[in-house]
Amino acid sequence: MTGSAVPSPLARILSAVSTAPRTPAELARDLGSSEDALSGMLVTLHAGGYVQEAVPEQGACACGPCALKSLCRNADSPAPALSLLRLTPRGAAYLARLTAR
Numbered sequence: 001m002t003g004s005a006v007p008s009p010l011a012r013i014l015s016a017v018s019t020a021p022r023t024p025a026e027l028a029r030d031l032g033s034s035e036d037a038l039s040g041m042l043v044t045l046h047a048g049g050y051v052q053e054a055v056p057e058q059g060a061c062a063c064g065p066c067a068l069k070s071l072c073r074n075a076d077s078p079a080p081a082l083s084l085l086r087l088t089p090r091g092a093a094y095l096a097r098l099t100a101r
Contacts, residue, residue, distance in 0.1 A: 007098075013041060014050060014087060014095040021054040021084040042085065050091035054084040 007015065009031075016022060016030055024042060028035045045051045087095070 009041065010045070011095065011098045013038075013045065014091050014098070017051055017085050018087045018092060018095055021086045023084055027085070045091070046085075048090075049088055050094060051085045052088050054086035 012031055013027065016027055022030070024035050024038060027033075027042075028038045031038065042051065046053075
């Protein structure tokens, strides 16, 4: 982003999820928000295909060649203990466009 532009709430959420799978509680804490306030945005991002739940055997999160396997709490677990969100390819492309401005 150029200059002193403040990132939009959407860009902040996508950026936080892009570094590692995060729980809604972690996102709320990291973004200085409440889970209740954040939940509506997460539902919208999920419905739009920008984020998805990070669970074993789902797309690129098959806990095989995933670059985030060492960070993922769901690796080698038959079922996720936490609700984790990860960026989708669509979310990554959108974030790249936002940060290129």
